[in-house]
Amino acid sequence: MFALAGKAAExxxxxxxxxxxxxxITNFVVMNTTANxxxxxxxxxxMAHADNEVEEMVDLAGALVLNLGTLTDDWVxxxxxxxxxxxxxxxxxxxxxxxxxxxxxxxxxxxxxxxQTWVSVVRGNASEILSLAQQGSTTKGVDAIHTVTDAxxxxxxxxxxxxxxxxxxxPTDLVTDGRRTLMVEGGHPLMPYVTGTGCxxxxxxxxxxxxxxxxxTAAATALAxxxxxxxxxxxxxxxxxxxxxxxxxxxYTLSPEEVEARCRIGKG
Amino acid sequence: MFALAGKAAExxxxxxxxxxxxxxITNFVVMNTTANxxxxxxxxxxMAHADNEVEEMVDLAGALVLNLGTLTDDWVxxxxxxxxxxxxxxxxxxxxxxxxxxxxxxxxxxxxxxxQTWVSVVRGNASEILSLAQQGSTTKGVDAIHTVTDAxxxxxxxxxxxxxxxxxxxPTDLVTDGRRTLMVEGGHPLMPYVTGTGCxxxxxxxxxxxxxxxxxTAAATALAxxxxxxxxxxxxxxxxxxxxxxxxxxxYTLSPEEVEARCRIGKG
Amino acid sequence: MFALAGKAAExxxxxxxxxxxxxxITNFVVMNTTANxxxxxxxxxxMAHADNEVEEMVDLAGALVLNLGTLTDDWVxxxxxxxxxxxxxxxxxxxxxxxxxxxxxxxxxxxxxxxQTWVSVVRGNASEILSLAQQGSTTKGVDAIHTVTDAxxxxxxxxxxxxxxxxxxxPTDLVTDGRRTLMVEGGHPLMPYVTGTGCxxxxxxxxxxxxxxxxxTAAATALAxxxxxxxxxxxxxxxxxxxxxxxxxxxYTLSPEEVEARCRIGKG
Numbered sequence: 001m002f003a004l005a006g007k008a009a010e011x012x013x014x015x016x017x018x019x020x021x022x023x024x025i026t027n028f029v030v031m032n033t034t035a036n037x038x039x040x041x042x043x044x045x046x047m048a049h050a051d052n053e054v055e056e057m058v059d060l061a062g063a064l065v066l067n068l069g070t071l072t073d074d075w076v077x078x079x080x081x082x083x084x085x086x087x088x089x090x091x092x093x094x095x096x097x098x099x100x101x102x103x104x105x106x107x108x109x110x111x112x113x114x115x116q117t118w119v120s121v122v123r124g125n126a127s128e129i130l131s132l133a134q135q136g137s138t139t140k141g142v143d144a145i146h147t148v149t150d151a152x153x154x155x156x157x158x159x160x161x162x163x164x165x166x167x168x169x170x171p172t173d174l175v176t177d178g179r180r181t182l183m184v185e186g187g188h189p190l191m192p193y194v195t196g197t198g199c200x201x202x203x204x205x206x207x208x209x210x211x212x213x214x215x216x217t218a219a220a221t222a223l224a225x226x227x228x229x230x231x232x233x234x235x236x237x238x239x240x241x242x243x244x245x246x247x248x249x250x251x252y253t254l255s256p257e258e259v260e261a262r263c264r265i266g267k268g
Numbered sequence: 269m270f271a272l273a274g275k276a277a278e279x280x281x282x283x284x285x286x287x288x289x290x291x292x293i294t295n296f297v298v299m300n301t302t303a304n305x306x307x308x309x310x311x312x313x314x315m316a317h318a319d320n321e322v323e324e325m326v327d328l329a330g331a332l333v334l335n336l337g338t339l340t341d342d343w344v345x346x347x348x349x350x351x352x353x354x355x356x357x358x359x360x361x362x363x364x365x366x367x368x369x370x371x372x373x374x375x376x377x378x379x380x381x382x383x384q385t386w387v388s389v390v391r392g393n394a395s396e397i398l399s400l401a402q403q404g405s406t407t408k409g410v411d412a413i414h415t416v417t418d419a420x421x422x423x424x425x426x427x428x429x430x431x432x433x434x435x436x437x438x439p440t441d442l443v444t445d446g447r448r449t450l451m452v453e454g455g456h457p458l459m460p461y462v463t464g465t466g467c468x469x470x471x472x473x474x475x476x477x478x479x480x481x482x483x484x485t486a487a488a489t490a491l492a493x494x495x496x497x498x499x500x501x502x503x504x505x506x507x508x509x510x511x512x513x514x515x516x517x518x519x520y521t522l523s524p525e526e527v528e529a530r531c532r533i534g535k536g
Numbered sequence: 537m538f539a540l541a542g543k544a545a546e547x548x549x550x551x552x553x554x555x556x557x558x559x560x561i562t563n564f565v566v567m568n569t570t571a572n573x574x575x576x577x578x579x580x581x582x583m584a585h586a587d588n589e590v591e592e593m594v595d596l597a598g599a600l601v602l603n604l605g606t607l608t609d610d611w612v613x614x615x616x617x618x619x620x621x622x623x624x625x626x627x628x629x630x631x632x633x634x635x636x637x638x639x640x641x642x643x644x645x646x647x648x649x650x651x652q653t654w655v656s657v658v659r660g661n662a663s664e665i666l667s668l669a670q671q672g673s674t675t676k677g678v679d680a681i682h683t684v685t686d687a688x689x690x691x692x693x694x695x696x697x698x699x700x701x702x703x704x705x706x707p708t709d710l711v712t713d714g715r716r717t718l719m720v721e722g723g724h725p726l727m728p729y730v731t732g733t734g735c736x737x738x739x740x741x742x743x744x745x746x747x748x749x750x751x752x753t754a755a756a757t758a759l760a761x762x763x764x765x766x767x768x769x770x771x772x773x774x775x776x777x778x779x780x781x782x783x784x785x786x787x788y789t790l791s792p793e794e795v796e797a798r799c800r801i802g803k804g
Contacts, residue, residue, distance in 0.1 A: 029299045029315050031565045031606075035731035040776050045731070046635070047565050050608040053641040060638060070299075072318040099314070102328060105321040193520060195303035195313065239517025240308050248777025252729060297567045297583050338567075340586040367582070370596060373589040461788060463571035463581065507785025508576050 004182070005263035007212070008221035009256035014211035016042035022206045023061035025049050025079050027069025027098065030196035033244070034065075037200040040251035041225075043207040049075060054082040062210035063091060065203050066113060068106050069098035076109045083117030092120040092209035092218075096202040100124065101131025114162055120215040123167040123202040126151040133158045152268060156181055165215040167223060169201060174268060175220045181268030182220045186227020188234030190243040197247075201226050224263045229254055231262075272450070273531035275480070276489035277524035282479035284310035290474045291329035293317050293347050295337025295366065298464035301512070302333075305468040308519035309493075311475040317343060322350040330478035331359060333471050334381060336374055337366035344377045351385030360388040360477035360486075364470040368392065369399025382430055388483040391435040391470040394419040401426045420536060424449055433483035435491060437469060442536060443488045449536030450488045454495020456502030458511040465515075469494050492531045497522055499530075540718070541799035543748070544757035545792035550747035552578035556598035558742045561585050561615050563605025563634065566732035569780070570601075573736040576787035577761075579743040585611060590618040598746035599627060601739050602649060604642055605634035612645045619653030628656040628745035628754075632738035636660065637667025650698055656751040659703040659738040662687040669694045688804060692717055701751040703759060705737060710804060711756045717804030718756045722763020724770030726779040733783075737762050760799045765790055767798075 021044045026034055031047050038045040048057045051074070058064055064086040066079045086093050097110035110132055113119065122129060130151060151168055159166045160178035168174040173184040191197045205222040212218035232254070233246035289312045294302055299315050306313040316325045319342075326332055332354040334347045354361050365378035378400055381387065390397060398419060420442055427434045428446030436442040441452040459465045473490040480486035500522070501514035557580045562570055567583050574581040584593045587610070594600055600622040602615045622629050633646035646668055649655065658665060666687060687704055695702045696714030704710040709720040727733045740758040748754035768790070769782035 027315070028296050028564050029303050032300055032568055032731060035565050036776065036780075039729045039731060046638075047563070047606050048635075048639075049606065050641055052609065053607070053639045056639045056641075070315050070317065071321070073320065099316075102314075103316075103321045103324045105318055105324075193307045195300060195307060237517075239520040240304065241513035241516025241520075244304075245513055245777035245781055249773075249775025252775040252777075295583070296564050297571050300568055338583050338585065339589070341588065367584075370582075371584075371589045371592045373586055373592075461575045463568060463575060505785075507788040508572065509781035509784025509788075512572075513781055 004217060004221060004265040005260045007217055008224050008263045009260035011208050011212050011218065011221050012225055012259055013256045015207050018211065019044050020062035020207060020210035021046055021060055022063050022065060022203060023048065023057045024065040024067070024203060025054065025075065025082060026065060026067035026199065029069055030199040033196035034200055034203045036248055037251060038203050038207060040248045041204055041207055049078055051078050051081065054078055055085045058082050058085040058089065058091065061091065063206040064093045065206040066093060067096040067098060067199055067202060068100065068109055069199065071105060071109055076112065079113055080116050083113055087118040092206070093117055094202055094206045094209065095119045095122045096199055097122060097124050097128045097132065098199070100128045107131055114164065119164050120209055121165045121167055121205050121219045123169065123205055123219070125170060125198065126168050129166055129168050130154055132162065152181065165219055167205065167219045169198060169223065173223045175216055175223065176268065177216045180216055182216065183266050183268050184220050184223045184227060185264035186224060187230040190234055190237055190240050191230055193240035194244045220265050224265050225259050228259055228262045272485060272489060272533040273528045275485055276492050276531045277528035279476050279480050279486065279489050280493055280527055281524045283475050286479065287312045288330035288475060288478035289314055289328055290331050290333060290471060291316065291325045292333040292335070292471060293322065293343065293350060294333060294335035294467060297337055298467040301464035302468055302471045304516055305519060306471050306475060308516045309472055309475055317346055319346050319349065322346055323353045326350050326353040326357065326359065329359065331474040332361045333474040334361060335364040335366060335467055335470060336368065336377055337467065339373060339377055344380065347381055348384050351381055355386040360474070361385055362470055362474045362477065363387045363390045364467055365390060365392050365396050365400065366467070368396045375399055382432065387432050388477055389433045389435055389473050389487045391437065391473055391487070393438060393466065394436050397434055397436050398422055400430065420449065433487055435473065435487045437466060437491065441491045443484055443491065444536065445484045448484055450484065451534050451536045452488050452491045452495060453532035454492060455498040458502055458505055458508050459498055461508035462512045488533050492533050493527050496527055496530045540753060540757060540801040541796045543753055544760050544799045545796035547744050547748050547754065547757050548761055548795055549792045551743050554747065555580045556743060556746035557582055557596055558599050558601060558739060559584065559593045559597035560601040560603070560739060561590065561611065561618060562601060562603035562735060565605055566735040569732035570736055570739045572784055573787060574739050574743060576784045577740060577743055585614055587614050587617065590614055591621045594618050594621040594625065594627065597627065599742040600629045601742040602629060603632040603634060603735055603738060604636065604645055605735065607641060607645055612648065615649055616652050619649055623654040628742070629653055630738050630742045630745065631655045631658045632735055633658060633660050633664045633668065634735070636664045643667055650700065655700050656745055657701045657703055657741050657755045659705065659741055659755070661706060661734065662704050665702055665704050666690055668698065688717065701755055703741065703755040705734060705759065709759045711752055711759065712804065713752045716752055718752065719802050719804045720756050720759045720763060721800035722760060723766040726770055726773055726776050727766055729776035730780045756801050760801050761795050764795055764798045
């Protein structure tokens with residue numbers, strides 16, 4: 001059942017050895033947290049969004065993370081430019097469609113990126129992910145309005161339609177490429193009380209994609225690692241403030257062996 | 269004297285039940301902290317500043333928070349657009365005039381927002397608030413140059429002139445709508461050593477306005493709750509770094525009953 | 537050998553007494569951390585980047601900090617405008633050439649600022665600093681590709697060419713004005729695992745320049761103070777998350793006497 005535990009450990013080991021450069025075009029709220037999460041994992045984050053620089057940053061990077069929070073039109077243009085370069089070079093792209101479904105700007109931006117670049121993995125909550133297919137759905141900001149279980153069948157179908165891997169996160173995470181589906185256990189109830197935990201999961205998937213060519217297993221093992229760190233943090237936290245501190249400490253101190261022992265990835 | 273203690277508890281209880289969406293157009297320095305403070309309180313933050321999206325975000329939100337830190341002209345335009353929409357819909361607006369009085373850009377932006385939208389509450393330090401009336405005053409950055417006691421009479425008069433409620437924060441907080449004045453005790457000397465504590469208080473007032481139609485009591489109870497969390501944090505902190513962590517934990521763990529027992533709101 | 541220990545204590549004492557206003561035009565990732573570091577030290581940070589406001593902010597400030605992370609063309613223009621004003625007024629400028637050498641945008645921006653304003657100190661890692669001289673060098677993002685020891689001689693020559701003081705940070709920090717060279721010991725291996733520690737060191741140099749007219753000793757004593765705080769934090773941290781919290785606490789609680797006793801600045 002937990003056959004991917006060894007893979008999770010192996011991927012983490014490789015990231016710490018390689019220190020891959022992860023190029024993030026992400027939102028203002030989570031830039032700091034995302035950078036710290038990537039550093040704690042062992043990767044090397046760069047945040048850069050200048051239109052006349054992003055292609056060169058993509059050239060230097062091992063993966064590209066696109067995140068739609070605090071979005072404006074000019075950032076969408078730049079994300080597509082960076083994404084096209086990454087696509088040309090065969091470098092993995094992760095998309096976090098923050099708030100997709102809440103406003104046309106977000107939903108349209110997510111679709112434009114999906115149609116114009118090769119996105120390896122889309123990571124979001126159920127309402128964000130499902131909004132990529134359905135017109136007229138609404139979300140309460142960036143909060144989920146569907147359960148993962150409700151979303152499993154729809155996500156699988158949508159992954160085939162979009163030709164990408166979908167990572168739907170919640171109390172249980174679901175990862176599907178349309179043919180194969182994995183469920184990832186882990187995390188802690190305090191996670192939704194800290195801004196940027198979802199965005200951090202997305203960035204970690206970017207790091208894992210640099211060492212694992214299969215988007216399904218890269219996403220699932222990244223989420224398993226993040227969930228284990230969340231459990232460790234939750235066991236010690238006294239609230240959402242200390243939770244984030246313990247989470248960063250756990251991402252840094254967790255050994256590949258402990259990740260392997262505690263990894264809970266099962267078939268969907 | 270502490271008749272509003274029950275109201276403070278009731279407001280907090282409602283926020284945790286309703287999880288109101290709070291739309292923030294705020295500065296880059298505090299976006300992360302503000303989001304975490306709102307989450308810890310029980311509200312649901314959204315940060316969005318795209319000119320072609322803010323009206324739709326206001327439609328979804330329960331309150332709008334406008335904050336002038338790291339301001340540029342285009343952000344002022346967007347804030348006014350969002351504020352007009354909120355005014356049309358009768359949704360509460362809180363304004364944080366960061367640095368008003370320090371530069372014409374800040375002072376003029378604060379006045380433009382006050383004149384073109386219906387602001388329920390303005391939250392600032394004494395020099396920022398008083399700069400909204402007086403031409404030619406200068407502030408030392410965002411630090412207070414007047415004491416709250418000095419400012420009480422002027423604030424009361426200014427509230428009547430501006431037709432809004434003013435929340436002047438400092439060692440003791442003052443809230444006035446020009447007819448009624450409340451004083452709020454609480455907080456900790458470490459608060460000024462953490463960036464974004466003032467901005468966080470402003471955002472919390474936004475959350476409280478979604479459950480309390482009276483701007484005076486909404487502002488006072490929000491500040492009381494924040495001050496109590498500050499006391500709890502200060503008792504455990506070893507410096508400004510751990511203070512912020514304990515503050516977020518306290519905002520999350522404080523029960524309405526404890527807030528009621530420790531609330532210190534008196535008449536001015 | 538540690539003759540500057542008394543100077544470090546004196547500078548810290550003055551900052552806490554004067555609370556100098558430090559104007560930062562810096563990157564989105566570290567704005568919050570930088571503001572908190574300056575507050576913990578005893579200075580008063582302001583972040584402002586509006587083209588029609590920066591000159592007035594420079595007028596109010598004691599020093600100007602320019603940081604090239606998350607750079608775009610319009611920010612370069614504004615940085616030069618602010619820098620020219622500071623130069624006209626004789627106010628110290630610190631430049632942090634984040635990512636110089638990685639892309640032409642960064643390298644060219646750093647050079648343009650150096651040529652059009654009077655920069656007192658440039659603080660960066662070895663590859664960033666050396667890229668200011670060498671065309672065609674590449675960096676792996678913002679990480680160092682040279683050791684400080686390798687860089688000492690080149691930095692000394694480069695300082696003379698550029699007519700400024702260079703602070704090259706790493707496990708051992710090197711500060712040179714081309715005639716005199718100082719080595720600063722301190723810090724902790726966790727520092728590179730927290731985003732913004734380098735940028736924070738740069739901002740602290742800005743604060744120290746307001747109380748110490750000699751850029752060489754201002755930079756060296758700022759780095760010594762920061763390194764001592766890093767040692768204190770590292771002794772208590774369980775990972776990069778708690779490291780940053782303890783670092784902010786240490787910057788706030790360290791007495792000038794303790795800084796003097798633990799200061800390790802030697803001749804290069």
